[in-house]
Amino acid sequence: EEKVRIAASRDKKEFTTLDGTSVNSVSEVKIGNFLFSCGIDYQYEPDVEFNSRNFTEFDYRPSFYLPEHDAYLQHWELNEDGSVPEWIEMDAEEYNKKVDWVSDKFDQMDVTYSELYAYQYNEDGVESTVMSALEECNIPYEQMQFEELINKIFEYEEKESNIINDLEDFVVSAKRYHKQPSDIEEEIDKSDEKQYWFAKCGMMVLRYYNE
Numbered sequence: 001e002e003k004v005r006i007a008a009s010r011d012k013k014e015f016t017t018l019d020g021t022s023v024n025s026v027s028e029v030k031i032g033n034f035l036f037s038c039g040i041d042y043q044y045e046p047d048v049e050f051n052s053r054n055f056t057e058f059d060y061r062p063s064f065y066l067p068e069h070d071a072y073l074q075h076w077e078l079n080e081d082g083s084v085p086e087w088i089e090m091d092a093e094e095y096n097k098k099v100d101w102v103s104d105k106f107d108q109m110d111v112t113y114s115e116l117y118a119y120q121y122n123e124d125g126v127e128s129t130v131m132s133a134l135e136e137c138n139i140p141y142e143q144m145q146f147e148e149l150i151n152k153i154f155e156y157e158e159k160e161s162n163i164i165n166d167l168e169d170f171v172v173s174a175k176r177y178h179k180q181p182s183d184i185e186e187e188i189d190k191s192d193e194k195q196y197w198f199a200k201c202g203m204m205v206l207r208y209y210n211e
Contacts, residue, residue, distance in 0.1 A: 016029070018194075019036050021044050031063075031075060031116070035064065037149060038142060039152070040066060040068070040141060041068055043064070045062070047061060072112070073113070073116060074106075074116065075116045076116065076117050078096070103115065112137045112138075113137070114132075114133035114136045114137050116133055146204040167201065174202075
């Protein structure tokens with residue numbers, strides 16, 4: 001019953017990337033946001049062509065499909081000791097069986113893919129782990145500059161005036177309290193994904209302003 005309660009409460013939470021894609025976890029938000037910030041188009045849990053032919057034992061869709069590179073990034077909510085978070089509907093044994101089964105299926109197919117595990121994020125951080133996965137797939141990446149990132153966000157959010165006003169307020173507040181970008185970097189809440197990325201943008205504006 002406790003597991004059902006956790007799963008039900010989690011269903012009510014919304015995990016949304018910067019491009020408006022709804023995903024299932026904070027880790028997937030960070031993965032999606034990094035891909036977005038590099039200008040890499042992705043599809044989340046697509047019903048891909050090989051799904052019906054090769055993945056029939058489990059209900060499975062790959063986490064991220066990168067159509068321009070015909071590559072797959074598979075995120076697993078798996079801890080290093082083989083345990084899984086409480087909100088995962090499968091027990092650890094069944095989940096690990098699914099992980100091994102999917103890995104085996106991918107190995108049998110002529111596709112480009114890389115697997116990412118939650119425990120890697122604790123050791124290396126999500127961005128570094130995604131970078132390694134992209135390199136494994138021979139996919140070039142480069143994060144956007146500030147203006148390009150903001151313009152990209154505008155395409156999805158359509159809130160240009162609000163974002164500009166918020167950034168102006170950010171700079172004014174920073175100057176008022178004599179905050180430097182390095183001070184803000186230490187204070188931002190990295191667990192709040194949208195606050196984190198907004199603060200990163202704000203720090204870039206503040207650096208330009210100071211220069």
